[in-house]
Amino acid sequence: MRFVDEFRDPDLAEMLGARITALCEPGRHYKIMEVCGGHTHTIYRYGVQDYLPDDIELVHGPGCPVCVIPMGRVDDAIAIAERADVILTCFGDMMRVPGGNGSFVDATARGADIRMVYSPLDALRIARQNPDREVVFYAIGFETTAPSTALTVMRAKAAGIRNFSVFCNHVTIIPAIKAILDSPDLRLDAFIGPGHVSTVIGCRPYEFIARDHGKPLVCAGFEPLDLLQSVFMIMTQFAEGRSEVENQYGRVVRWDGNLTALKVLADVFALRPYFEWRGLGSISHSALRMSDRYGDFDAELRFKVPGVRVADPKACQCGEVLKGVLKPWECKVFGTACTPEMPIGTCMVSSEGACAAYYNFGQYAKQRVHLEV
Numbered sequence: 001m002r003f004v005d006e007f008r009d010p011d012l013a014e015m016l017g018a019r020i021t022a023l024c025e026p027g028r029h030y031k032i033m034e035v036c037g038g039h040t041h042t043i044y045r046y047g048v049q050d051y052l053p054d055d056i057e058l059v060h061g062p063g064c065p066v067c068v069i070p071m072g073r074v075d076d077a078i079a080i081a082e083r084a085d086v087i088l089t090c091f092g093d094m095m096r097v098p099g100g101n102g103s104f105v106d107a108t109a110r111g112a113d114i115r116m117v118y119s120p121l122d123a124l125r126i127a128r129q130n131p132d133r134e135v136v137f138y139a140i141g142f143e144t145t146a147p148s149t150a151l152t153v154m155r156a157k158a159a160g161i162r163n164f165s166v167f168c169n170h171v172t173i174i175p176a177i178k179a180i181l182d183s184p185d186l187r188l189d190a191f192i193g194p195g196h197v198s199t200v201i202g203c204r205p206y207e208f209i210a211r212d213h214g215k216p217l218v219c220a221g222f223e224p225l226d227l228l229q230s231v232f233m234i235m236t237q238f239a240e241g242r243s244e245v246e247n248q249y250g251r252v253v254r255w256d257g258n259l260t261a262l263k264v265l266a267d268v269f270a271l272r273p274y275f276e277w278r279g280l281g282s283i284s285h286s287a288l289r290m291s292d293r294y295g296d297f298d299a300e301l302r303f304k305v306p307g308v309r310v311a312d313p314k315a316c317q318c319g320e321v322l323k324g325v326l327k328p329w330e331c332k333v334f335g336t337a338c339t340p341e342m343p344i345g346t347c348m349v350s351s352e353g354a355c356a357a358y359y360n361f362g363q364y365a366k367q368r369v370h371l372e373v
Contacts, residue, residue: 004223006225007221007223007224007225007226008046008223008224008225009225012225013048013051013224013225013228014051016051016225016228016229016231016232017051017052017053017228019232020051020052020053020056020228020231020232020235021052021053023232023235023236023238023239024053024055024056024235025238025239028055029055029057030055030056030057030189030190030235030238031057031059031186031187031188031189031190032056032057032058032059032188032189032190032191032192032231032234033058033059033060033061033180033188033190033191033192033324034058034059034060034061034063034191034192034220034227035061035062035063035173035177035191035192035193035194036061036063036064036192036193036194036195036196036197036352037060037063037064037067037350037352037353037354037357038063038194038195038196038222038352039063039192039194039195039220039222039227040060040064040352040354040357041352041356041357041361042222042223042224042226042227043058043227043357044357044358044361045357045360045361046224048224048227048228051228052228052231056231056235058192059186059188059324060321060322060324060327060328060354061176061177061180061191061322061323061324062176062180062277062279062280062322062323063142063173063176063194063197063352064322064346064347064350064352064353064354065140065141065142065145065169065171065350065352066093066094066097066140066346066349066350066352066353067278067318067322067346067347067349067350067352067353067354068171068176068277068278068279068280068322068346069094069097069140069169069278069346070276070277070278070309070310070312071098071099071100071278071310071311071312072099072100072276072306072307072308072309072310073099073169073276074097074098074099074100074101074103074104075099075100075101075306075308075310076167076305076306076307076308077090077104077136077138077167078099078101078102078104078107078112079303079304079305079306080136080167080299080303080305081104081107081112081113081114081136082107082110082111082112083134083303085132085133085134086113086133086134086135086136086303087113087114087115087126087130087133087134087135087136088104088112088113088114088115088136088138088167089114089115089116089117089122089123089126089135089136089137089138090104090114090115090116090117090137090138090140091116091117091118091138091140092116092118093349093350093352094138094140095114095116096343096349097343097346097349097350098343098344098345098346098349099310100308100310113133117137119148119152120137120139120148120149120152120153120166121148121152121155123135123136123137123152123164124137124152124155124156124161124164127156127161127163127164128161130163131163132163133163134163134165134302134303135163135164135165136165136166136167136299136303137149137152137164137165137166137167138167138169139166139167139168139169139170140169140170141170141171142170142171142172142173142194142196142197143170143172143173143197143200143201143261143265144196144197144199144200145170146170146200146265146269146288147200147258147261147264147265149166149168149170149268150264150265150267150268150269151264153166153268153290153294153297154264154267154268154294156297157294157296157297162296164297165296165297165298165299165302166290166297166298166299167299167300168269168287168288168289168290168298168299168300169287170269170287170288171275171277171286171287171288172271172285172286172287172288173194173197173201174201174205174206175283175284175285175286176277176280176283176286177191177206177209178283179277179280179281179283179286180280180323180324181209181213181215183323185320185323185325186323186324186325188215188324189215189216189238190215190216190217190218190234190237190238191206191209191215191216191217191218192217192218192220192227192230192231192234193206193217193218193219193220193245194219195219195220195221195222195226195249195252195253196222198219198247198249198253198257199252199253199257199258200257200258200261200262200265201257201262202253202254202255202256202257202258203219203245203246203247203253203255203257204245204255204256204257206219206245207245209245210243210244210245214243215243216233216234216237216238216242216243216244216245216246217245217246218230218233218234218245218246218247218248219245219246219247219248219249219253220248220249221248221249221251221252226248226249229248230248233246233248265288267291267293268290268291268293268294269288269289269290269291270288270289270290270291270292271285271287271288271289272285272286272287272288272289273285274286275287276309278312278318278319278322278346279318279319279320279321279322279323280319280322280323312345313344313345315332315333315337315338315344316331316333316338316344316345317330317331317332317333317345318331318345318346318347318355321345321347321354321355322347322354327358328347328354328355328357328358328359329358331345331355334348334355334358334359335359338355339359340356340359340360
């Protein structure tokens, strides 16, 4: 295949769906978690679930980096941004994430200088243009986006730019999967591995899932046929009595990952002893901070950060959605009090959030009609 429309061929999708159905064991129900929020959006945008038999249930995981940020980390950044000498920069999907003290949009309305950027290099450019201001980049994402932050910090150090720092919220995927596997709330049969993260870390780090837990994992691309082929590969493993890590996304992902990117990450960052995840609680060694070598660029050392933990709103059930315990439409405020325009939880804000996927692509309406019938 060379063109994107070839990965969306409905006839091939029908064929894969039939082959998947043929592999299902009669009377068995399969739960497969797609870890990445990008996969969730593909599933509901293109109706991938409609090509699968009812015996296979796709469960949404914690692979949306915006969704897992706790409210306290939003408030900490707002506290920095409200300083008169600070310009806070962030990606667009962070602007409306609610904290205990409002969102970045609310803080901007109160007078804070918070600017949306498309990359950390944009933040560095703003620092060059404003030498009399402190420019802070709100870094977010899994190992997918961490290398770009690391390279930007290296460039700032080499250029001697002293008014630039990073408020680091980069998280790592493996501890989150371990937390899911240890959760008593959910029983899973297999995983569709995150494609973007795997371009950096590769497939090898997932081997413990098959070895220690007996669950297949297939690293998948982001087109509809990628996901259907990944489910087919998982079902083939079940049929053959295997439990292995396989790579469907071979056109991009290498087994050992991107060694250059991994080296940069090891140089610029260090693991935090623990980090709080929305819905999953504190997970040890699950997030990154600036390494001692680059401590001068750590906004948490440069500024006084409150570090207060903020409880999620009681009405919001993002935590259960992130763990795959609930479907978005099962949340009491979904589509009513909580919408993309007026979100209560992060899963409704991010372009990778499961609630946003259901809301934007009409799945919630279908489910509610089904329930009423």
